[in-house]
Amino acid sequence: MKELVFGHKNPDTDAIVAAKAYSYLQNKLGADTEAVALGTPNEETKFVLDYFKEEYPRVITTAKNEVEAVMLVDHNEAQQSVDDIKELTVTHVIDHHRIANFETAAPLYYHAEPLGCSSTVIYKEFKANNVEVPAKLAGLMLSAIISDTLLLKSPTTTDEDVVAVKELAEIAGVNYEEYGLEMLKAGTNLSSKTEEELISADAKSFEMGGKTVRVDQVNTVDLDEVFAREAALRAAIEKQNAEEGYDLFLLMVTNILDSNTRLLVVGEPKDVVEKAFDKKLEDDKMDLPGVVSRKKQVVPPLEAAF
Amino acid sequence: MKELVFGHKNPDTDAIVAAKAYSYLQNKLGADTEAVALGTPNEETKFVLDYFKEEYPRVITTAKNEVEAVMLVDHNEAQQSVDDIKELTVTHVIDHHRIANFETAAPLYYHAEPLGCSSTVIYKEFKANNVEVPAKLAGLMLSAIISDTLLLKSPTTTDEDVVAVKELAEIAGVNYEEYGLEMLKAGTNLSSKTEEELISADAKSFEMGGKTVRVDQVNTVDLDEVFAREAALRAAIEKQNAEEGYDLFLLMVTNILDSNTRLLVVGEPKDVVEKAFDKKLEDDKMDLPGVVSRKKQVVPPLEAAF
Numbered sequence: 176m177k178e179l180v181f182g183h184k185n186p187d188t189d190a191i192v193a194a195k196a197y198s199y200l201q202n203k204l205g206a207d208t209e210a211v212a213l214g215t216p217n218e219e220t221k222f223v224l225d226y227f228k229e230e231y232p233r234v235i236t237t238a239k240n241e242v243e244a245v246m247l248v249d250h251n252e253a254q255q256s257v258d259d260i261k262e263l264t265v266t267h268v269i270d271h272h273r274i275a276n277f278e279t280a281a282p283l284y285y286h287a288e289p290l291g292c293s294s295t296v297i298y299k300e301f302k303a304n305n306v307e308v309p310a311k312l313a314g315l316m317l318s319a320i321i322s323d324t325l326l327l328k329s330p331t332t333t334d335e336d337v338v339a340v341k342e343l344a345e346i347a348g349v350n351y352e353e354y355g356l357e358m359l360k361a362g363t364n365l366s367s368k369t370e371e372e373l374i375s376a377d378a379k380s381f382e383m384g385g386k387t388v389r390v391d392q393v394n395t396v397d398l399d400e401v402f403a404r405e406a407a408l409r410a411a412i413e414k415q416n417a418e419e420g421y422d423l424f425l426l427m428v429t430n431i432l433d434s435n436t437r438l439l440v441v442g443e444p445k446d447v448v449e450k451a452f453d454k455k456l457e458d459d460k461m462d463l464p465g466v467v468s469r470k471k472q473v474v475p476p477l478e479a480a481f
Numbered sequence: 482m483k484e485l486v487f488g489h490k491n492p493d494t495d496a497i498v499a500a501k502a503y504s505y506l507q508n509k510l511g512a513d514t515e516a517v518a519l520g521t522p523n524e525e526t527k528f529v530l531d532y533f534k535e536e537y538p539r540v541i542t543t544a545k546n547e548v549e550a551v552m553l554v555d556h557n558e559a560q561q562s563v564d565d566i567k568e569l570t571v572t573h574v575i576d577h578h579r580i581a582n583f584e585t586a587a588p589l590y591y592h593a594e595p596l597g598c599s600s601t602v603i604y605k606e607f608k609a610n611n612v613e614v615p616a617k618l619a620g621l622m623l624s625a626i627i628s629d630t631l632l633l634k635s636p637t638t639t640d641e642d643v644v645a646v647k648e649l650a651e652i653a654g655v656n657y658e659e660y661g662l663e664m665l666k667a668g669t670n671l672s673s674k675t676e677e678e679l680i681s682a683d684a685k686s687f688e689m690g691g692k693t694v695r696v697d698q699v700n701t702v703d704l705d706e707v708f709a710r711e712a713a714l715r716a717a718i719e720k721q722n723a724e725e726g727y728d729l730f731l732l733m734v735t736n737i738l739d740s741n742t743r744l745l746v747v748g749e750p751k752d753v754v755e756k757a758f759d760k761k762l763e764d765d766k767m768d769l770p771g772v773v774s775r776k777k778q779v780v781p782p783l784e785a786a787f
Contacts, residue, residue: 271588273584273586273587273588274580274583274585274589274591275585276584277580278579278580278582279579280579280781281579281777281781282578282593282594282595282776282777283579283580283593284593284594284595285592285594286592287588287590288588288590288591289589303609470588471587474586475586479586
């Protein structure tokens with residue numbers, strides 16, 4: 176019976192590529208799957224798909240109308256998944272995040288590792304199953320790993336990500352350092368985006384201590400360019416917090432060239448953020464030198480502080 | 482830093498053996514781990530450990546007093562784990578059950594497959610990492626798979642379990658059919674056990690629809706021998722339900738020779754059990770022909786009915 180494979184809402188490059196890669200592998204192994212997405216590709220992902228001449232995925236908002244069972248990649252938390260996830264059977268999960276707000280009625284296949292990217296976990300599955308990665312798919316998976324690890328510079332990067340990038344670059348026939356920088360820059364073209372787009376593009380929700388915490392990350396090559404729009408960003412966040420019921424919103428603005436983040440915090444409780452990073456907010460902002468990873472450097476200390 | 486590896490409370494053969502096997506593998510891969518158990522071995526497991534001249538594991542009730550981090554095998558649900566699990570970091574999980582009531586603050590290694598036994602999943606990890614299974618450990622892992630699959634007859638049995646049993650029997654140098662029957666019979670010596678022991682030996686708790694549901698399974702070669710003690714069993718369950726706060730208790734009495742189960746149900750809501758199996762209880766009992774697997778044939782329909 177056909178299953179859909181998809182990554183999280185507000186898909187980044189890994190969410191879209193990992194779905195394509197895992198669907199390809201599963202179909203090679205005899206399953207009947209289709210890779211879809213829970214949102215349209217962002218600027219970076221469009222660059223990647225266009226570069227390797229790969230189709231944009233079909234976008235869905237519900238799955239139960241099409242299938243009984245699904246495979247999740249690059250996420251597991253229900254609030255990051257398809258709206259009707261509770262009505263579906265999850266048969267497979269490939270991930271590299273913490274596990275939370277995830278529950279099944281029956282045993283399933285779950286393969287998560289604390290690596291830099293879901294596509295690295297999937298690359299290991301290709302190897303374990305002796306399935307070759309086609310050149311185009313290698314290019315896509317390479318792009319996902321570069322995206323998630325900021326060209327292997329993020330502290331989430333592991334030796335296995337480095338090996339995967341080098342081997343996939345070989346298969347795809349690209350110079351990953353040159354290509355990677357070009358790709359990351361393509362994702363930071365912020366001037367054409369509205370404030371609403373900036374605070375939504377890569378945002379994820381987390382339940383912590385009974386509060387709904389929203390964490391968005393914007394990559395840039397110039398922090399000042401983003402913070403010149405601070406008042407408008409703040410107004411957009413306040414509006415979204417009220418409309419969507421978010422208690423606390425953290426906007427991570429990350430300079431991908433020097434790997435530093437400036438945080439803008441809107442909502443309450445703000446003191447938990449100060450506790451998490453052991454640092455005072457100034458005008459609701461704080462600089463976090465060396466912080467580039469939401470998953471490894473922002474969510475765990477927040478979780479601990481709550 | 483040292484980590485403890487353990488299976489669930491009321492350990493069965495897989496819970497104890499999988500901990501030993503995974504600890505062995507992790508240490509070969511460079512980790513510093515010790516396999517422990519959350520309870521003493523049952524009759525079947527004692528037979529297995531004695532047969533292969535393997536030490537009984539050290540029994541713990543808390544882990545935080547010894548380590549910061551742990552690896553779980555053959556379970557993930559918090560109520561089946563060590564009492565202070567919420568204060569510990571779970572770095573690895575190897576399992577073959579559903580995922581529920583499990584949450585981490587950080588990414589982890591999680592490898593679950595819908596196979597008959599955790600030891601089969603671990604056997605795959607030995608192969609993937611090119612680590613040889615020593616003969617004694619092969620005998621233990623073989624025993625765990627035979628125990629969980631009732632000599633490859635349970636509907637939870639997969640092709641991969643069959644392959645693992647055959648390959649491990651070869652390494653261990655045992656005739657798995659003869660040995661397996663001897664082992665299973667060793668686990669069904671019920672006459673020496675008190676009612677309290679019978680209702681505790683292999684019991685697991687589940688949260689379903691806001692109720693605490695306790696499901697125990699007793700293997701036998703003679704159903705009537707067990708149900709001759711029904712009044713005393715019922716009294717023991719009622720006492721335990723009151724003391725431990727269980728709402729509903731299902732005692733599965735399974736005949737391992739013909740693969741049928743008779744259910745004794747104590748507590749409420751009983752109508753959910755009737756709904757789950759589409760069958761009326763008679764004097765709080767019902768026969769379930771062909772049912773031998775709690776995980777595959779009892780928990781999912783109960784979950785659905787709740």
